[in-house]
Structures are given as structure tokens and as C-alpha cells.
Amino acid sequence: MNGVLTGLTPAPAQVWGAVRLVPLLRDQPVPGLRLHRELSEVDCECQYLPHAFVLSTTAAYGTQLGGGPPTGMEVRSRRRRPRFLPLPVAAEGYLTLQSGRPPIAWREWTNATVGRGLSPRADAAYKGTEIAGLDDALRVFELHPRQCGVALYLADALAGVFVTPHPDDYRLLHPTLLQDMYGEPLFQYAHLFPPVQDFTPRLEASKVSTVDDLRSEVARARDEWGRFHDLMAGGLLQSRVVPHRVRALGPYTLARLVPPYALDVDNHVGEAITDAEGRIAYLTTLRLSAAQTRRGHLLSTLYAHDWNLDETAAALGTDRAGVAQRLERAGFAHLLRPGS
Amino acid sequence: MEAAERVACEDLVMFVNAAVAATSQREFRTGGDAQRMSLDFLHEYVRTNYRGLYAATLALDINDHNAARIIEGLLTTAAADRVEGRLIARRLQRLPPQRVYRLILQLRAKRVNNRRTRAVVRDWVAARPDLAFDAVKYRRGLAAAAGHAHLRLPDEVGAVLYDWRSVQRYRTPILEAWRKAHYDQRAVYELPYTVAEGFAAKHGIDRQRFLAGIRAKLTARERMRLDADLGAATLTRLASYVLSLGHDERRRRRDELTEALRQQARRAAGAQAGTWGSVVGVLDDSYSSSGSAVKRQRPLGVALGTHYLLEALSPQYNSCWINHRGDPLLVRAAGPTRLGERILDGLAMRPDRLVIVSDGWDNAPPGLAAEVLRVWRERLDRDGGTEVVHLNPVYDSETFDVRRLAPEVPTVGVRDAEDAAALVELARFGAGTASLGDLRAHLAARVERFLQR
Helix, strand or coil: CCHHHCCCEECCCEEECCEEEEEEECCCCCCCEEECHHHHCCCCCEEEECCCEEECCEECCCCEEECCCCCCEECCCCCCCCCECCHHHHHHHHHHHHHCCCCCCCCCECHHHHHHCCCCCCCCEEEHHHCCCHHHHHHHCCCCCCEEEEEEEECCEEEEEEECCCHHHHHHHHHHHHHCEEEHHHHHHHHHCCCCCCCCCCCCHHHCCCHHHHHHHHHHHHHHHHHHHHHHHHHHHHCEEEEEEEEEECCEEEEEEECCCCCCCCCEEEEEEECCCCCEEEEEEEECCHHHHHHHHHHHHHHHCCCCHHHHHHHHCCCHHHHHHHHHHCCCHHHECCCC | CCHHHHHHHHHHHHHHHHHHHCCCCCCCCCCHHHHHHHHHHHHHHHHHHCHHHHHHHHHCCCCHHHHHHHHHHHHHCCCCCHHHHHHHHHHHHHCCHHHHHHHHHHHHHCCCCCHHHHHHHHHHHHCCCCHHHHHHHCHHHHHHHHHHCCCCCCHHHHHHHHCHHHCCCCCCHHHHHHHHHCCCHHHHHHCCHHHHHHHHHHHCCCHHHHHHHHHHHCCHHHHHHHHCCHHHCCHHHHHHHHHHCCHHHHHHCHHHHHHHHHHHHHHHHHHHCCCCCCEEEEECCCHHHHEECCEECHHHHHHHHHHHHHHHHCCCEEEEECCCCCCHHHCCCCCCCCHHHHHHHHHHCCCCEEEEECCCCCECCECHHHHHHHHHHHHHCCCCCCEEEEEECCEECCCCEECCCCCCCCEEECCCHHHHHHHHHHHHHHCCCCCHHHHHHHHHHHHHHHHHC
């Protein structure tokens, strides 16, 4: 696979109703990086704590990379075991993390905007337990021995990709996909769509006259199957891996996944840890809704032009009033100083 | 064949498969409720449409759960002929007593109390070897049977069930022991284990001391469960026991466990041992063979048991596990079901017989196994030199049958690995090619043998 999924081989999908799970395999686990020891009880030089996990009383707001105790939001967790933060907060958090705050105190922005940047806002999202059939699909899923990740499709729309450095990490985190949050369209898809069509292998009987022929036919069918999934990664492969707020540990870098923010493809934001050669060691993605894509587009354009209203307007092909109107429609009216 | 006959044939084969494999328990992919409702429907459907054949299935090696259900269904509705009553009586004698007592309790709960039911219960109770023992071990069941069927019990048995304090001293030793056990710790050890356990709790007897004292009274299965007495277990139970052990322990006790499995397999193979030609077993150890919380590793246990049985049956035996390599004793349920490639590996050895043990969820890629089998039959094995049989230990509640791999391969339900040899012989009916006449004749022969034994 190319793009963000370099080094990962999709294995045959497993289908359950409208849910399709495509395992992602690694030939070799990424050495030296493992899940935080309090989650997995392994000893390793470099450790990470996935985004939105709660460790004892500290939540990871954004994935943590490091050796020592994680830093993050204090969250009250009654039971001392990993839990998820409400992910809608996290989803909008991704967007705001990517746009930061105005680097120059343009006078159009309010003091609060310049001082604190955007505050995360909540959007409607559904927990995995509410998605029809997802619990059964995850339960009956047969893990591959070398499996380090999964691509999750609901009614054949890519809902997200999850990759870990080591099969043991994946094994541990596999059930947590159920605790994840999914956007409303995905919830609807899973409910309304009939079971998805699975790939059906077809062997050409006329080409077979020896056992070896049959073997090569089987190999061909398996090959076709692998390609079948290549085609379905869609918009995710157009995403760029951007080391946003650079945080490195040893050979590993924490990066953010920036989608193309185009309305004609599916847009996925995400977080990744890459190694020295740029290979993905850890990845988690989240599919944005159309409204979120619009907001993300606006914010990323602002960010790209250092929050300068005129330049942003030019980039968007509109004028200052147009940008102000867009901000208002996107629910960001409070960012602008009144009357600017 | 006429359409109606073909439908009847298919329905019956489907029902026998279900009656062998289904237990109304949670399976890997379906919940207990779905399994129960599906099986309920299937029983009612077959009973209503093919009553004679439905009753005749009692003569087959269906599992006890379904036998009890069939009897319950037959007794609930009006009888068709006299053979039915004889079949019921015969099957009841072969059922474990606890199942029969449970059946009687169910009949009472459903208020099924026709004259035939009373006669069946009466005859069965009259044939019990030791009613005093039953009065102690199956107290509630025997009381229900006596009350429901208006039975007159021997004096002391009646007294112990309904008013045990009224007797100063019982003449029957086990009843006297039971009376004494209420007051005396020593008498506890003269009772059956399940009854003694209650008294041990009542007297607060130390568990270790209790187990040491009760050892002589354990049944074979209890010995297997408590003492891990390998000689007392059947092949599938033994395989399930092995799978319950950790890998380290299995490695440490490899010789002992392997020998026990081989010995049980030889016993199950009986006179057929070593008589089969070359055989390849394609055995499913994918994650779905781990079963459910109530049927832990059952499909994998059946596969492991079948491995040793086939080894005993055929001097030229090879096995293909889907994911596992090396010593089969160390097999574990993990990974996807790559059935297609393994079947091809097995077929490439050109055996006389290929036995597949799998739940039929061929998902990597889905349907590849069916394609491999189809092309093999069409192109490489036109004269049918290799006989392929699929044994499926899991009932699929959606299709009211065990899940099939390919239309040209017979699929039969399997509950215990030790029955596998007989089931493979029966597989020609599983292919759906046999006519209703064949099936009737086969059933009639089985019924005759069953009633004579």
C-alpha cells in the first residue's frame, strides 16, 4: 500500500452485516516502540499512550509519546483502567489543534481568540456500541498472527484506520474500537444499508489441468482480493502526514494527519507516530462529516495564511465579508471582533 | 425425484444434522436465544410435517438434548402409531437419568399429563434399578414423576420423599445414610457426590478433607472433572480437557496426554481401527473454533478428538491444521479461516478420504473452499477417487442446519468426535442425493436394530 499506509499489507477482509474489517499486517513489528507500560506491561525504550486513553487519572488528549508518566488532562476515572474520553471533544480537538491560534494579533480577532485559540466544540457522534452490528463484528473477528492494524468500513464507507507498532499492542486495543466515536452518517449507514457485498472468488475451471494450476488459480484469487481493498482506501490516501507540533523521541516523531479538506472525497483527520524512515508506527484516524470538513477547510486556510483575513479571503476566492460570513455559518462568529 | 420427495429428504437431513449438533447453547456467532428459537421452530416443523420420520430419528445418534425435546414434543401431541411409544421408551432408557427427570419436570410444568405420558413415566420409573438411590440423588425429579404420573412408590421411598422425619430408622442403607447425614458428618461420605456436597457445606467440612473422603463415590465424569482421571473420559471430553490446560503444562505432560488421547481414540475406533485407506484431515483451529463461554473450545475439541480418531482409523493419516504447525497437542484457537488453501493442500496428497472438521465459516476469502472443491471435482478428480466429507460441530440458527461448504460435498453435524467414523459412513445422506425411499429404508433398518437391542 502507498501513502500513509506504507509498509502495511491488507489481508483479506472479514465481513459481518454492514461492517467490513480489513486487517493490516506487518512483516516485522516496529522495534523499540510499544504501548505505555501501564497499559500493556511491557518494557521498552520508547512508549506511547494513544489519544483519548485514560491512564490512572490522567487522560491523553492527543497521543503522548515518551518514557515517563504522561502529561495531559486530569480526568476523574472511578475504575483504575484505560477509558476513553468522550471523543466528540477529541474530534473537534483535532481540528483546533491543527489550526492553533493567530500568531499575529490581527485586530480583527477577539482577545480570547488570540490568547487561547479555539476552544474545542462538541458535535453529535455515536459510540461504537450504538452502531448496529459492530460489537458482533469485532467479537467474531479472527485476528491474524501478524496483524498490527485494521481498516474499519461501515456500509463500505471507510470509518477509520487504526495501526499499532506491534501485534501485541493491537491485540490489546482491538476491543477498544467499540468505545470509539463514529459520525452520524456512519451510524445511519450501518443501520439502513443491507449487508455489504463480500468479495467472491471465482476460479476458472477451464485453466486447471494439474494441481499446480489450481494452486496458481487460488493464488490469483487471493491476489485479486488484496487489490480489492487497495481500491477502497479512497480519500485517506490523499491525506498528508504533517509533523505538526514536532515532538520527537528517539527515532520517533509524533505527527498529525491532515486531510485534503475536499468535499468530493472522504476526509480523515488523525494522529500518527512515524519512525526515522517515515514509516507509520502508530496511526488512528477519524472520518470527518461534511460540516466538519467545511470547518476544517476554513481553519486550515486561516492557519496557512497566519490568520490574515485578507490573504485568507483571496485564497478562498472571496472578500473579507465573505470570510466573516463563512466563519459565522461555521459557528465561529465569536472569534471575530464585532464590527470588524 | 419428485419435488415433494426432494423437499422431504432435504428437510429430514437438515433436521438430523441439527439434532446431532445443536444444543440450544450460545455459539461463537449466535446467542443462546437465537439458537433455542431456531431449534424450537425446526422441531415443530418436522414434527408436524413428518411425524413418523421425526420419531424414527430417536433411533439415530442424535444428542441427548434433542432426544429429550423430541420425546417431549411427541408426548405433547397425539400419537400416530405404536412404534412411537416403543421408540420413546427405548430412548428414555438410554438417556442419563438426570435428563429424564428434567424432562418429566418440564412435562409437569407444561401440564402435559395424558394417559400415554403417565404410562411412559410409569414404565421408566419401574425400570429404574435402584429407586432409593434416585430418591436421594434426584429427589425433586422423582417426587415430580411420582406426583405427576400418580405412581405408588415403595414405602420407604415414598416416606423419604414426602415426610422423611416420620421414620425413626430406614431399613434401606442409602436412605438411612441420607437421614443420618443431616446430623452426622460421617454419614456424608456414604452418599453420592452431588448430594454429599450439599451436606458438606451444611456441616462446614473442609473441602480437601471432603474430597479425600468422597473419592470412592465419584462417577466417571466427576472423577474426570475433579481428579483429572484421564482414563475415565471420552475422547471429546479428553480433548476439551487438554485444551483447557496451559501450553506449558501440555508440553510437560505431552507423553501422558498424547497416550491418553490415542488410547481413547483406539477405543472409539473399535473394530474399524486401522481399516481405512489413506486419510487427510483438514482441521479448523481458527478463532471461531473457540466456541462460546458456555461451550468453551468445543469445536476445537471436536477437531482435536477427530485428529486422534482418524489417526487410529487409518495407518496412512495426515493432518492439515489451518494455522497450527507441529504437535497437535499444542493447538489453540486463533487466526482466520483459510480453509480453501488447506483443503487444496489436503487434496494434493490424493487421499482416499478427506475429512474436514470446521464450522463452515470459510472467510479468507469467503467461498474459496467451495471454489477449490468445485474445480477439483470438475477438473482433477472426475471419477471421484477422493471422498470428501465435511463434519460441522456448530448449528447455524439462520439456516436451520449446519453450515455447508459446497453443494457437492456432504456436510453432517457432529457433536462428539468419537461418533465421527459413523457419521462419515452416513455422509451419503448429507449430500442430499439419496432418495426419500433410501432414507426411509435406512431409518427403518436403524429403528429395527434400535428396538431389538
